[in-house]
Amino acid sequence: MQQDKALKxxxxxxxxxxxxxxxxxxSNAFNRPDQIxxxxxxxxxxxxxxxxxxGPNPMGRMLxxxxxxxxxxxxxxxxxxxxxxxxxxxxxxxVSSVCEKVKASLLIVPTLESDVAQMTIQQAAVDGFIVYxxxxxxxxxxxxxERKLPVIVVDQPNLSGVPLxxxxxxxxxxxxxxxxxxxxxxxxxxxxxxxLSDSYVGPVNxxxxxxxxxxxxxxxxxxYEDAMREAGLDFNKxxxxxxxxxxxxxxxxxxxxxxxxxxxxxTGILAMCDILAIGAxxxxxxxxxxxxxxxxxxxxxxxxxxxxxxxxxxxxxxxLIEKGAIAAELLLxxxxxxxxxxxxxxxxxxxxxxxVMGGVFDLNENPHKVLETKLVVRESSGPAPIQLR
Amino acid sequence: MQQDKALKxxxxxxxxxxxxxxxxxxSNAFNRPDQIxxxxxxxxxxxxxxxxxxGPNPMGRMLxxxxxxxxxxxxxxxxxxxxxxxxxxxxxxxVSSVCEKVKASLLIVPTLESDVAQMTIQQAAVDGFIVYxxxxxxxxxxxxxERKLPVIVVDQPNLSGVPLxxxxxxxxxxxxxxxxxxxxxxxxxxxxxxxLSDSYVGPVNxxxxxxxxxxxxxxxxxxYEDAMREAGLDFNKxxxxxxxxxxxxxxxxxxxxxxxxxxxxxTGILAMCDILAIGAxxxxxxxxxxxxxxxxxxxxxxxxxxxxxxxxxxxxxxxLIEKGAIAAELLLxxxxxxxxxxxxxxxxxxxxxxxVMGGVFDLNENPHKVLETKLVVRESSGPAPIQLR
DNA sequence: CTGTTAGCGCATTCAT
DNA sequence: ATGAATGCGCTAACAG
Numbered sequence: 001m002q003q004d005k006a007l008k009x010x011x012x013x014x015x016x017x018x019x020x021x022x023x024x025x026x027s028n029a030f031n032r033p034d035q036i037x038x039x040x041x042x043x044x045x046x047x048x049x050x051x052x053x054x055g056p057n058p059m060g061r062m063l064x065x066x067x068x069x070x071x072x073x074x075x076x077x078x079x080x081x082x083x084x085x086x087x088x089x090x091x092x093x094x095v096s097s098v099c100e101k102v103k104a105s106l107l108i109v110p111t112l113e114s115d116v117a118q119m120t121i122q123q124a125a126v127d128g129f130i131v132y133x134x135x136x137x138x139x140x141x142x143x144x145x146e147r148k149l150p151v152i153v154v155d156q157p158n159l160s161g162v163p164l165x166x167x168x169x170x171x172x173x174x175x176x177x178x179x180x181x182x183x184x185x186x187x188x189x190x191x192x193x194x195x196l197s198d199s200y201v202g203p204v205n206x207x208x209x210x211x212x213x214x215x216x217x218x219x220x221x222x223x224y225e226d227a228m229r230e231a232g233l234d235f236n237k238x239x240x241x242x243x244x245x246x247x248x249x250x251x252x253x254x255x256x257x258x259x260x261x262x263x264x265x266x267t268g269i270l271a272m273c274d275i276l277a278i279g280a281x282x283x284x285x286x287x288x289x290x291x292x293x294x295x296x297x298x299x300x301x302x303x304x305x306x307x308x309x310x311x312x313x314x315x316x317x318x319x320l321i322e323k324g325a326i327a328a329e330l331l332l333x334x335x336x337x338x339x340x341x342x343x344x345x346x347x348x349x350x351x352x353x354x355x356v357m358g359g360v361f362d363l364n365e366n367p368h369k370v371l372e373t374k375l376v377v378r379e380s381s382g383p384a385p386i387q388l389r
Numbered sequence: 390m391q392q393d394k395a396l397k398x399x400x401x402x403x404x405x406x407x408x409x410x411x412x413x414x415x416s417n418a419f420n421r422p423d424q425i426x427x428x429x430x431x432x433x434x435x436x437x438x439x440x441x442x443x444g445p446n447p448m449g450r451m452l453x454x455x456x457x458x459x460x461x462x463x464x465x466x467x468x469x470x471x472x473x474x475x476x477x478x479x480x481x482x483x484v485s486s487v488c489e490k491v492k493a494s495l496l497i498v499p500t501l502e503s504d505v506a507q508m509t510i511q512q513a514a515v516d517g518f519i520v521y522x523x524x525x526x527x528x529x530x531x532x533x534x535e536r537k538l539p540v541i542v543v544d545q546p547n548l549s550g551v552p553l554x555x556x557x558x559x560x561x562x563x564x565x566x567x568x569x570x571x572x573x574x575x576x577x578x579x580x581x582x583x584x585l586s587d588s589y590v591g592p593v594n595x596x597x598x599x600x601x602x603x604x605x606x607x608x609x610x611x612x613y614e615d616a617m618r619e620a621g622l623d624f625n626k627x628x629x630x631x632x633x634x635x636x637x638x639x640x641x642x643x644x645x646x647x648x649x650x651x652x653x654x655x656t657g658i659l660a661m662c663d664i665l666a667i668g669a670x671x672x673x674x675x676x677x678x679x680x681x682x683x684x685x686x687x688x689x690x691x692x693x694x695x696x697x698x699x700x701x702x703x704x705x706x707x708x709l710i711e712k713g714a715i716a717a718e719l720l721l722x723x724x725x726x727x728x729x730x731x732x733x734x735x736x737x738x739x740x741x742x743x744x745v746m747g748g749v750f751d752l753n754e755n756p757h758k759v760l761e762t763k764l765v766v767r768e769s770s771g772p773a774p775i776q777l778r
Numbered sequence: 779c780t781g782t783t784a785g786c787g788c789a790t791t792c793a794t
Numbered sequence: 795a796t797g798a799a800t801g802c803g804c805t806a807a808c809a810g
Binding site: 452 | 802803805
Binding site for chain 4: 024063
């Protein structure tokens with residue numbers, strides 16, 4: 001008889017009524033074992049099971065408590081691409097490790113720009129958002145901001161008043177370029193990540209640079225530029241081709257080919273991420289060029305694959321996983337130092353910790369977290385060919 | 390003045406009051422543009438913005454509508470590992486592509502067994518769950534079932550009445566073994582995935598087999614066994630070592646070494662997943678064995694890396710991405726055929742589609758979806774060494 | 779087109 | 795230790 005009732009969903013109320021106790025008592029049986037006699041609790045739980053009660057409804061609870069125990073994650077790319085991107089994946093590892101630690105769930109919000117559909121952001125029942133590497137003009141980011149929830153941005157965009165976790169892209173890129181320059185390379189080519197979110201593939205002109213919506217790409221480019229200018233190179237003569245890394249390595253391959261078919265051919269390629277660098281590696285192989293004898297290639301990110309492929313990739317290492325972990329920790333208001341002490345203190349509780357609290361989460365203190373990078377020299381870079389200069 | 394109010398969060402009510410209209414009107418301004426005059430709507434929206442209204446509170450909405458627009462995903466492994474596992478990642482790609490299509494969000498629920506913490510499952514505000522490859526005795530799965538929401542299981546466990554998306558593991562494994570047997574290999578070794586969730590690494594004995602909680606591992610093992618028995622081999626003499634693939638390739642490497650140091654050395658290794666196979670590849674390399682001349686290796690899954698490494702891996706290909714997509718589509722009650730027509734019909738709506746409806750989601754129709762696999766022969770397998778038999 | 783009414787299911791005072 | 799009352803913020807009927 002109560003079976004059909006189950007279909008229409010049993011509530012706290014129902015089981016309270018069936019037992020002749022109050023809702024509070026039933027609620028306590030589930031949420032506050034110490035506030036109710038063990039015997040009664042047992043009976044309540046038994047009745048609940050018998051009636052097919054699914055447990056306290058999360059939506060009711062969330063509405064009541066105002067907390068969700070969920071952090072929202074917003075990616076710039078289409079989701080399937082994001083899950084193909086080793087950099088994003090590493091970031092996710094970091095985020096998820098922290099989530100797991102504090103028993104928070106992770107809501108991955110699909111957010112196709114241009115669509116009417118950042119509705120998903122408005123609808124997301126979360127305690128805060130992590131925005132991962134979005135363009136400056138993203139509507140999705142605007143929607144996130146409208147939610148007036150705690151927000152952490154990773155990489156970009158740099159919004160005033162919003163904490164940012166990043167690296168010093170300018171400095172890191174400069175270091176990459178200096179590495180090649182120090183090896184006497186004088187003819188360099190650049191494979192850039194997207195400057196705009198229009199999936200354009202091809203040479204970069206000054207208009208694109210001015211309109212650039214991805215600050216990271218711009219910063220890295222400026223880093224390359226500064227190093228080259230310091231070395232006395234005419235940056236205007238340095239070929240720059242743009243290629244969104246998400247389009248798999250094929251585009252990168254093609255783009256690198258165009259670069260390598262120029263006359264005179266570059267002896268060094270600076271790629272703004274490892275995926276692009278790997279595309280260049282394949283292009284070199286395709287053209288019968290030896291790396292690093294004929295051509296040096298420097299990537300960026302140090303994804304796992306970078307150290308595995310042959311020749312292994314010289315690249316800028318950035319702490320990808322840590323980036324995710326720190327973003328999550330900032331959002332959750334957990335200082336790394338406090339973590340362990342807090343953990344044990346919280347461990348006994350069987351409720352979701354109040355991790356997202358206005359108070360704990362202080363926007364003013366340390367709004368930017370800049371992580372360290374370092375150049376990792378591997379096989380893909382070497383001295384410039386002598387006969388060429 | 391209303392600024393401080395914002396901190397205590399503005400509600401529909403507040404803005405209705407401030408404008409002297411009803412809550413419904415405000416609600417309509419946000420959710421039903423057609424039910425309200427454009428002019429009034431503009432004014433409402435303007436007032437909302439001015440008062441710092443963050444938009445309709447998702448928790449209130451969810452409680453009211455009973456829908457969340459979210460599908461929950463439960464992994465067996467610790468999250469950071471899951472995001473390292475190419476098989477899980479591919480699965481995620483499939484799931485997320487469908488989510489994106491229907492504008493559903495994806496809630497990744499951390500679910501450490503043994504902890505008091507499948508609380509996260511009870512708290513998850515979702516319309517349904519996808520359970521990805523969990524052990525038979527998982528408490529997390531029990532909690533999911535308690536929620537009485539639509540559930541799709543992928544791979545395992547096989548629960549009566551719960552739709553399952555899987556492959557024919559037994560048949561596929563048998564095919565892998567037959568491949569080696571057909572190449573005249575007679576001394577085979579097996580590297581098995583986990584049979585129990587105790588992170589055990591080492592030889593498999595019969596007790597472990599009996600207690601096995603991962604049905605997939607067992608099915609694959611039986612597939613190997615049947616093939617070998619058909620070929621007249623004494624399966625009891627076939628060495629089997631177990632190694633959870635999530636512990637990176639290092640464990641797999643070690644485990645493969647022990648297998649290869651046996652006397653007489655196996656000429657063929659069957660690995661239950663590509664990660665393990667790659668560990669074996671490294672072990673062979675380490676021992677100076679040539680693959681496939683001295684040793685043949687067959688993997689399982691056909692992860693992207695399998696076709697990239699050298700020697701490329703002979704393996705069983707299973708449609709990993711499709712698996713995720715189909716699981717999501719089943720959960721969302723979207724038949725693949727209907728998808729496109731539905732899409733356009735739904736496109737005009739600006740609400741989340743009622744995708745998770747009891748009616749659409751029919752448990753009885755096609756509860757098991759078995760996807761096709763195929764053996765992909767690459768470089769890692771070849772004829773058994775002649776001198777050895 | 780607009781307003782009124784009525785809960786959705788829950789956790790939390792504050793009494794007892 | 796238990797219960798009664800209150801509203802979290804919203805949307806869906808329905809009535810005007």
